[in-house]
Amino acid sequence: MIIAVPKLTEGARFRQNVVMRLGWDALHAHDWSRLSHAYGPATDTPAHLKRLSDDDETAWVETIEHLYGEVTHQSAVYSATAPAALVAAGLLASPQLGQAISVNGWQPEPVRAYLLGFLAAVAEGAEPDRTEKELWEAYCTPRRSGASSVWDEEPDPGGYEAVIQCRSVSPALVDPVLQCLTDHDLRTRVAAARTAALLCQVPTVASRRTEIITLIETHARNAGTYYEKAKTLVELDQIGAVNRDFLSDPDSGIRLLAALASNLTDDPEGTRVILEALADPDQFGDWYPDPHLMLLGRDDHSPSHLVSEAVRRVPDFAELLPTALAVAARAGHSTGYPDWGLLLEAAFPPPQRFSVNSPLNEAQRAYLRALLDNSEIWRPGPPETFWTPDKLFALVRLPHDRQLLAAIVNSSGG
Incomplete structure (x- = not known):
């Protein structure tokens, strides 16, 4: 089977010129009949976008569904995506878009927050973790199955172009998004922080990365609630x-x-x-x-994740002992691995598992005593639990028998 591949040189840009107009100016700056979304020609997209000016909840819901499900779709972007993003960004400040709606049964959020979510999808669709060369190879370089003459995938120059256009328009999206960091609605501010963080990863926005991070960080410091500060910190971590x-x-x-x-x-x-x-x-x-x-x-x-991090960061179990004793005091058979069981493994790391020929050190003895003192660890647990106490003790070559373990602890200088 012969597949026609566009005669394009690597890194060439065959996009139409994207006019960096926003809002309604952007709507009229593009020939939508030449653009497409996930389900074909984007001739229906302008009508959906125009409905954002209505005071009609049904219209807003249908527009958001169109943007989320067709203009972007399962992380993919299309030739209509970048122009629609310019329209949406220019409308963010519209007063009526502060009204809350529920889409697909989700918790109600302002239309503005949903539009910010769409712009976040556009930023992700720009595939910021790939170089342009990698994009070219992914979308425009034919691949064969080994020595076979069968193509794995047909080249998708349109997909490449859509990604490049999303990168091209990203700098124009930044300021409208940053203005939403001071919105009166918490859900909108949180959405703006996420979108801004995603935008600053797009290569074409690199010159503003420091500025964007500073503004998001300032937003976190000024947040009035734990929830907002924490959510903003999540975005900074990304x-x-x-x-x-x-x-x-x-x-x-x-x-x-x-x-x-x-x-x-x-x-x-x-x-x-x-x-x-x-x-x-x-x-x-x-x-x-x-x-x-x-x-x-x-x-x-959960606290188990913290235990895992503590063990990773502090290889000396003697230094971990106060933490281990605190965990042992509240542990039960249901907490299992990697809670008290992970600390038990840290106390007897390979290859120094327990041996009758090697006496316990003070930290090991103290931890085992703490486990012996906690009756919850020793009562039977549900059989379907994978990391049962007997398996945890066997892992370090210790008996899962309270009396035998006590004898070992007391015969080791206790």
Whole structure:
């Protein structure tokens, strides 16, 4: 099968000139009959965008659904995406778009927040983690299956062009988005922080990266609630830009978020914050009032994640002992690995697993005594639990028998 490949040199830009007009000017600056979205010609997109000027909740919902499901679709962008982004950015300040709507059964948010979400999808669609050469190779370089004459994928120069156009318009989106950081509505401010963080990763916005980070950081410092500050810190973490000053924030939850930031992963002060959090577990549940707030983008916002981080950062178990004792005091069979079990493994790291020929050191003995003192660890647990206590003790070559373990501890100088 012969596939026609456009005769284009690597890195060539065959886009039409994108006029950097915003709002309604952008709507009229493009020939939409020559553009497309996920389901074909974008001739219906202008009518949807015009409905943003209506005072009609149904119209707004249908427009948002069109932008999310057709103008962008499952992380893909199209020739209509960049022009639609210019229109949406220019309308962000429209007063009527502050009204809240519910789309697809989601929690109500202002139309403005939904538009910011669309612009965030545009920034992601610009594929900021790829160089233009990598984009060219991904979209425009034919590939074969080994020595076969069969093509793996047909070249997609239109896809390449759509991504490049999203990069081209991204600088024009920045100021309208940044203005939303001071919106009266919390949901809009949070959406603006996320979109701004995504935009500053787009290569064409590189010259404004420092400015954008500073504004997002200022927004975090001035946030009136824990939720808003934490969500903004999440966005800063996505771009590796959490200021270590947040390790000294008055709010213990914010300190912990900062301690787990990707760019502060081995900061000694961050390690101290994590160890303090584990030593005072009674506070932990109160730090995250919103169950949907993920800890810096990680799915696991439980104390077990903190234990894992503590073990990774502090290889000397003697230094970890106060943390281990605090965890052991509250542990149960259900916490399992990597909570008290991970600390048990840290106390007996390979190749120094327990051996009858090697006496326990003071830190090992103290930790085992703490586990012996906690009856919850020793009562039977559900059989479907993968990391059962017997497996955890067997991992370090210790018996899962309370009396035998006590004898080992007491015969080792106890």
